[in-house]
Every structure is written in C-alpha cells, then in structure tokens.
Amino acid sequence: MAYAGAVREFAERWLPEMERSAGGAGGAGDFVCSPVGMWLALASVAAGARGETAEELRGLLGVAGDGAARAVTDGARALAGTDAVGVATRVWSRVPVLREYEEALPDIGFGPMDPDTADAWVKEAAARAVSGFGFGFRFGFGVRAEGVLPGCGG
DSSP states (O other), X not given: XXXXXXXXXXXXXXXXXXXXXXXXXXXXXXXOOOHHHHHHHHHHHHHHOOHHHXXXXXXXXXXXXXXXXXXXXXXXXXXXXXXXXXXXXXXXXXXXXXXXXXXXXXXXXXXXXXXXXXXXXXXXXXXXXXXXXXXXXXXXXXXXXXXXXXXXXX
C-alpha cells in the first residue's frame, strides 16, 4: 500500500493514546483497534475537508483533499485484493453531500442516515469480511462532520 508509511505514523502516534484511554498499558482494560480502518475512515472525511480542518487532518493522516480521496480508493482496493484484510466502507449522512465528494470516492457507498440500516449493514459487512475465519471484529466509526464534509453545515 503506497500510504503504508502514513498509516504507520498515524498508528505510532495514536495507539498509545487509545490504549491509555481504554485502561491499557498496565490498566484494567483490553481494546482492539485497526489503525488501517481508522486511517481509511478519517481519510474519507479528509477527502471532503477544506481549510483549517483539511490542514489538521493532513497533519494527522499525511493526506487531505483530492490526495485523501485517491489514498482511500487506492488503499481500500489494495487491501481488498489480499486475503489478509476485509474492507467495507460506507458513508451515511443526515444532510446532503456534494456530488463531487461522492464521485471522488467511487468505491464507497453513500446514503441517508438511518441507525438501524447502518447497524445492519455493519453486521453484514463484518460477517462477509470474516467468513472462513474463526473470529471477527465489528467496527463502527462515527464522525459529526458539520462544516467538514462538502454540503454539511456552514
């Protein structure tokens, strides 16, 4: 994956913090995290971010704007071409999303937000991704994106 370095840097910065938040590092909690999954989800947001938000996401992820859209598409396609990782990404929104944003992310589905539909989709996608394995993880990621995604907020 061409963006492996950016994902690795993201993981090195954020995994220790996430472990502390979960009570790890000698604490009482366990946690499971996919830095690749989080990076792809945040890069999907970064694809539509502009201005200061885009620069903050670029600092965190190493990409933003059109570069993030290419990174998400290329990265997800590369991962989907392996037997090691299953990738499923979709965006649900309560407000209209600009057509250009959807077109920049051709492998990602978009639709209106409905919590029951979203939960069912995540369950089905997770089951499909781990079929044949003796275990699996379900990961949901939500972002309040007012003013971040094109067509959202002011």
